[in-house]
Amino acid sequence: MNIIVPIKMVPDLVDELEINEDGTDLDRDFLSYKLNEFDDHALEEALQLKEEGDATVTVIAFDGEETDKALFTAIAKGADNAVKITGDFEEGTASHVLAKALAEAIKDMDYDLILTGVQAADDRDGQVGVLLANYLGVPHVSVVSGVTLSGNTATVHKEYAGGMMAEFEVDLPAVLGIQAARETPRYAPVSRVRQIMRQAELEEVEVGDVDVNVGSEVRRMFTPEAGEGAEMIEGDAEEVADKILEILKEKGVR
Amino acid sequence: MNQDIFVVAEHLKGSVEDVTYELLGKGRELAGSTGGKLVAVLMGSGAEGLAGSLGAADKVIYVDHPALENFNPEAYAAALADVVKANNPGLVLVPNTSMGMDLAASLSVRNDLPLVAYAIDVAIDGGNVVATSQLYGGKVNAESVLEGDTVVVSVLAGSFPADAGKKDGAPEVEKAAAPAELDNLKVRFKQLIEPEGGDVDITAQEILVSVGRGIQSDENLPMVEELAEALGGAVSASRPIIDNKWLPKTRQVGKSGLKVKPKLYLCLGISGAPEHIEGMKDAELIIAINTDESAPIFEHAHYGSTEDLFDIVPALTEKLKG
Numbered sequence A: 001m002n003i004i005v006p007i008k009m010v011p012d013l014v015d016e017l018e019i020n021e022d023g024t025d026l027d028r029d030f031l032s033y034k035l036n037e038f039d040d041h042a043l044e045e046a047l048q049l050k051e052e053g054d055a056t057v058t059v060i061a062f063d064g065e066e067t068d069k070a071l072f073t074a075i076a077k078g079a080d081n082a083v084k085i086t087g088d089f090e091e092g093t094a095s096h097v098l099a100k101a102l103a104e105a106i107k108d109m110d111y112d113l114i115l116t117g118v119q120a121a122d123d124r125d126g127q128v129g130v131l132l133a134n135y136l137g138v139p140h141v142s143v144v145s146g147v148t149l150s151g152n153t154a155t156v157h158k159e160y161a162g163g164m165m166a167e168f169e170v171d172l173p174a175v176l177g178i179q180a181a182r183e184t185p186r187y188a189p190v191s192r193v194r195q196i197m198r199q200a201e202l203e204e205v206e207v208g209d210v211d212v213n214v215g216s217e218v219r220r221m222f223t224p225e226a227g228e229g230a231e232m233i234e235g236d237a238e239e240v241a242d243k244i245l246e247i248l249k250e251k252g253v254r
Numbered sequence B: 001m002n003q004d005i006f007v008v009a010e011h012l013k014g015s016v017e018d019v020t021y022e023l024l025g026k027g028r029e030l031a032g033s034t035g036g037k038l039v040a041v042l043m044g045s046g047a048e049g050l051a052g053s054l055g056a057a058d059k060v061i062y063v064d065h066p067a068l069e070n071f072n073p074e075a076y077a078a079a080l081a082d083v084v085k086a087n088n089p090g091l092v093l094v095p096n097t098s099m100g101m102d103l104a105a106s107l108s109v110r111n112d113l114p115l116v117a118y119a120i121d122v123a124i125d126g127g128n129v130v131a132t133s134q135l136y137g138g139k140v141n142a143e144s145v146l147e148g149d150t151v152v153v154s155v156l157a158g159s160f161p162a163d164a165g166k167k168d169g170a171p172e173v174e175k176a177a178a179p180a181e182l183d184n185l186k187v188r189f190k191q192l193i194e195p196e197g198g199d200v201d202i203t204a205q206e207i208l209v210s211v212g213r214g215i216q217s218d219e220n221l222p223m224v225e226e227l228a229e230a231l232g233g234a235v236s237a238s239r240p241i242i243d244n245k246w247l248p249k250t251r252q253v254g255k256s257g258l259k260v261k262p263k264l265y266l267c268l269g270i271s272g273a274p275e276h277i278e279g280m281k282d283a284e285l286i287i288a289i290n291t292d293e294s295a296p297i298f299e300h301a302h303y304g305s306t307e308d309l310f311d312i313v314p315a316l317t318e319k320l321k322g
């Protein structure tokens, strides 16, 4: 069983995000990047499947900010191989382009299962996993939070609203968009990541220009209106607590 | 672009989901500006009767096949692709729900059509569809122009009022043939799994104290439970708290959790990602505590503070206990 996990770095959402001068993208000069949290879940699920059976896990990512560190971290966590895709795919590249390029890189690999994160914070033109499955011509299910393998099929749970789930049986090879791994994604100690960085090698695959019609362009990027926001309560914790009590009384909640 | 506006109807367990009405309402307005028809695409098995609850549409295109009885990513994508190909609408509106996420991107690749996802608004401007997407966990919006005769936009649930799309009356139903692909599927529906019952029904609570990843550890939960108790309410949470197994799934608020409308929703260390907002934006009073002043939760809260939750929670509990 060969499992491929495509991972992607996204801007850290804890930071303040600023818009560039043309107002069509983030100002990427000072952004810090981190692994898309759903990709971390996809990797964890892959590692869980590896541990319960006989599987190799290959992580694959586009070259860019923090990519090497993310790939080495994945190895430190238990992945068997790490592949870096080189080419012209800078941060902010459209999902259609990334998915098509991933399909190019993956199509000749020997794979049974591809686990992607269900979505990423910046996939404006669609979720890469579903696009990738369609470019590869293999079945897919997204918003998955439970995977069981048996022979050449996977039984998966897809989440709907309100805790309702649907169970599907999927013939492999397939792409699954992972919402949550069965366990909280593991951490690799920083010392272990450093050690791996010295020892392990990243395989590189070059992908040239891909021919795909994105068909949409951002004409304006902006942070949502501050005007419609909350009334901010000033002061230290004691003062804020007093004010909250006052509001609750006023609104008849207390 | 072409003129007709298509809306993909989502249904579960025999009833049409609200998001469909939200899209029909918006679709009606857009069809008004293109001068086209508003058409609902319904897929199912013996589900033609559901067309009777899609009265806001001028027409319903219905595809019937046993494999369409329950949602199936492969079967629905194949049927939808055929309907769109045969009718060449100007715009296909798909809900950006669990089901819609499987459909929109598939339609885009299968039919080579532009797609914009996570939309909270859609307009026609200068003959093109313009969609506003909510990105980066709700911190940034992007307005995209889509070019092409037929384009696809997937829209977040809760973006438009459902009332505008609810209308009595049975529209004309046109039956479309199911593609041959449906007789040989690689994805097979097995069963629906109902949620487990929980100790507390958070949808019935008037006061919810909701915790997010800002709480750092399950060791800090008792402090929050004490506050909820002092307020006479219950504790709910964002998804990561449930994924960490710190609280049961029945306490989850949001897209894949429950929708709540309490009198008070006090959120502690929740960033306000669109998937969370979907579940609580109709609360009567929302107070948010978050140390990040740019957290999107402050766009939806009535009151906010950037003080540390670990200072506010004990202070508030103490004052309540008086």
Ligand SMILES: Cc1cc2nc3c(=O)[nH]c(=O)nc-3n(C[C@H](O)[C@H](O)[C@H](O)COP(=O)(O)OP(=O)(O)OC[C@H]3O[C@@H](n4cnc5c(N)ncnc54)[C@H](O)[C@@H]3O)c2cc1C
Pocket: A033, A034, A035, A040, A066, A069, A070, A071, A073, A186, A187, A188, A189, A190, A193
């Ligand atoms: C893709 C990626 C994966 C990383 N994985 C690890 C890892 O497994 N272990 C590790 O110690 N450092 C990891 N780091 C490095 C980490 O993000 C911090 O840069 C570093 O640990 C400094 O910690 P901090 O307390 O200043 O940072 P913070 O970013 O505040 O981190 C808080 C805690 O979360 C851990 N953490 C943060 N991001 C990740 C992540 N994506 N995956 C796993 N743990 C994370 C950190 O170790 C730290 O204990 C990763 C970085 C990247 C870009």
Ligand SMILES: Cc1cc2nc3c(=O)[nH]c(=O)nc-3n(C[C@H](O)[C@H](O)[C@H](O)COP(=O)(O)OP(=O)(O)OC[C@H]3O[C@@H](n4cnc5c(N)ncnc54)[C@H](O)[C@@H]3O)c2cc1C
Pocket: A014, A118, A119, A143, A179, B211, B212, B213, B214, B215, B237, B238, B239, B240, B241, B252, B253, B254, B255, B256, B257, B258, B268, B269, B270, B271, B272, B273, B274, B275, B276, B279, B289, B290, B291, B292, B295, B307, B308, B309, B310
């Ligand atoms: C298909 C799908 C469905 C989903 N369904 C749901 C759903 O139903 N419900 C849901 O909640 N999410 C859902 N999500 C996940 C969602 O995208 C977010 O990842 C999640 O809501 C983030 O949770 P959070 O706000 O607790 O965490 P984070 O986004 O990590 O935010 C933590 C916040 O705590 C603040 N903070 C940190 N320390 C402190 C402190 N000491 N005091 C005060 N504030 C502090 C930080 O500033 C930060 O804003 C779904 C995602 C997908 C893809």
